Amino acid sequence: MAGHGAEQHPHGADRLCEAGDRVYSRAVRRGRVPRRDADPVPCLLELALLHPDPDDMDWLVPTSPQEVMTRLLRGMRDEVSASQRRVGSAVAAVEWYAGLGRQVRPAAPAAEGPAIRVLDGLARIQAAMDEATQACTAEVLTVQPGGIRREAELSEGLHRALALRGRGVRMRDLYTHVARHGQGLLTYLELMGDAVEARTLDEVIDRLILFDRTVAFIPANSDRTMALELRHPAIVAYLVTVFDRLWRLAIPLKAPLPDTGIEGISHREQSIAALLAEGHQDAVIAERLGISVRTCRAHIARLSETLGAASRTQLGVRIAQAGLDGPPSSAASPSLSVPDQGSRTAR
Structure with missing residues (x-):
């Protein structure tokens, strides 16, 4: 068109x-x-x-x-x-x-723009993001869902990030734990230096970008070809609160993930166990943790082997018995024994 x-x-x-x-x-x-x-x-x-x-x-x-x-x-x-x-x-x-x-109603002040604006198409989204970047003077907060970020995605926003760093703007980025394994992200953070602070969580909300706590961008459809530009103070303040609370729960990228306290079970497998206990299907778990369905199923297989479960139903029982049916904590769990596994005990 x-x-x-x-x-x-x-x-x-x-x-x-x-x-x-x-x-x-x-x-x-x-x-x-x-x-x-x-x-x-x-x-x-x-x-x-x-x-x-x-x-x-x-x-x-x-x-x-x-x-x-x-x-x-x-x-x-x-x-x-x-x-x-x-x-x-x-x-x-x-x-x-x-x-x-003026025959209908007073127009909104030009400097503020509409409280909610629909950006239809990648070109309009990029133009609005560039405009917000140019106006930003203090802080950018971002949430980046999904798994390992492709280098093409990182390069796409690099010009904005470098422009922000040049003006002394501070940036805080939230990723999933899986993003830790992407070399492209590590290279990007090394290039940005202390201008960017990154933390990770097992799962995060959908993509969010906040400039100076006054304007926010969120996706408006599943394939992200449309976005909402939000300038309503109450909405933006709410999103800032969501970000700050997730940030406090997140783990600095340079810090190791906490040990699960159970021999043979990784932090990611503990996260999968908690979502399995909630009744989620493999595809949903994979999407929330930013991994492929194939990788998710491989972790579930290892989890079943470690806990000695012969079926999905039995795996659910073993997860509850091992205390893995809650979200991973930031510190190692108390000493636990894997049910019916004899020699497999907590570290």
Whole structure:
């Protein structure tokens, strides 16, 4: 759609095509328009003049004219000396749209933007992230779920991380324990030095990025091609609290994982045992711990062998008898004996 829109509508937000002008004007007057109305004018979505309504994805809501003006002027700042007439045209056009918007309701202040904004497409997500990075002055908090992070993923955000480090911004990153085994992450952290502090947990929440405790980004669909940009103070404060509580429970990346206190059972197998005790299937356990289903099943097989369980039902009983049906603690458990295993005792 992006390529098609560029060919059919070769213009910017300062000079809309006739069809785009009609649809955007209608959206500003009414507050929103059905998504189908924008099908003939993909330029409105590509230019971020319309975006999905968080309450109903079948509708599109207009970006406030003031916000459009702010974005236009920011992009023209470096070329203003050679583009005076273009700047004047953009301001005049936006002021006209703003007059339409005032007939319905006051627009939100341009500096703050909407409290919740849907970012549809990777290009818009990256642009919003770059803008938040540029404005950040003190702190970035991130939660990165999944297992070992691919080097391509780490490289994708490296330019933002280096820009933040250059301005003295502090970063705190939360990963799953599995991420400890990725060489790409270790190289990234070595490159960033003391600008980044990393900790790990058995499992974390879905991806979360917080800038200066004022703006947050979270996924809006399962394949992460849509995201929500959150600026509502109450929502952002809630997410900061969630992060801080997870951070206190997490283990510094450079510190070893705690011993389970039971010979032959690793920290990861203890985590799997606790999730098995809750009744989760192999695929769910694998996703929550950031490992493959195949790896998860291999751990379950070793766990069954260590505990002397001949079936899944018996494994559940053995897990409870060994005290593995709770979350792994940060310290070694008291001395325990593996049921019916004779010589296998706690270290």
